[in-house]
Amino acid sequence: xxLLEVRDLxxxxxxxxxxxxxxxxxxxxxEAGETLAVLGESGSGKSVTAQAVMGILDMPPxxxxxxxxxxxxxxxxxxxxxxxxKIRGARIAMxxxxxxxxxxxxxxxxxxxxxxxxxxxxxxxxxxxxxxxxLMERVKIPAAKARVNDY
Numbered sequence: 001x002x003l004l005e006v007r008d009l010x011x012x013x014x015x016x017x018x019x020x021x022x023x024x025x026x027x028x029x030x031e032a033g034e035t036l037a038v039l040g041e042s043g044s045g046k047s048v049t050a051q052a053v054m055g056i057l058d059m060p061p062x063x064x065x066x067x068x069x070x071x072x073x074x075x076x077x078x079x080x081x082x083x084x085x086k087i088r089g090a091r092i093a094m095x096x097x098x099x100x101x102x103x104x105x106x107x108x109x110x111x112x113x114x115x116x117x118x119x120x121x122x123x124x125x126x127x128x129x130x131x132x133x134x135l136m137e138r139v140k141i142p143a144a145k146a147r148v149n150d151y
Contacts, residue, residue, distance in 0.1 A: 002031055002073070004030040004053070004070070005069075006049070006067070007027055007068040008027060009025070009049065009067035011045070012064075014060060022048045051094075054092070055084040056094075090121075108148065109132075109136075109149075109151070110132045114128035114129050117131050
């Protein structure tokens with residue numbers, strides 16, 4: 001079963017100096033149980049491709065002039081923002097490489113982890129915090145009950 005298929009994806013950015021073609025015809029598919037590694041030099045379009053797939057590309061200045069992003073056979077580019085938001089985080093996610101951009105330093109770790117449970121699963125604050133602690137314990141974070149309250 002194909003989970004994700006990217007077909008002829010193009011991403012452009014409008015700049016003062018004209019149009020920059022950041023991604024030019026990317027194609028790949030990911031089957032259930034598969035792992036995909038995207039490798040390339042800095043500036044080759046890896047992050048822009050991932051942002052386009054996730055629907056978090058800043059538009060403008062970004063633009064997707066052609067291509068398809070099929071998630072379980074449905075083209076995410078034709079979905080409404082609300083439909084994509086329901087998928088993002090609950091069914092498809094991205095782990096950012098830069099740890100400093102991953103967590104907000106003015107919010108507790110627990111609050112940020114629990115947000116996924118509150119938004120996508122409708123859990124209350126108490127239940128979401130408990131699930132966050134469970135996840136932290138699962139990945140062997142020492143003293144997870146205390147760390148959940150850390151910034």
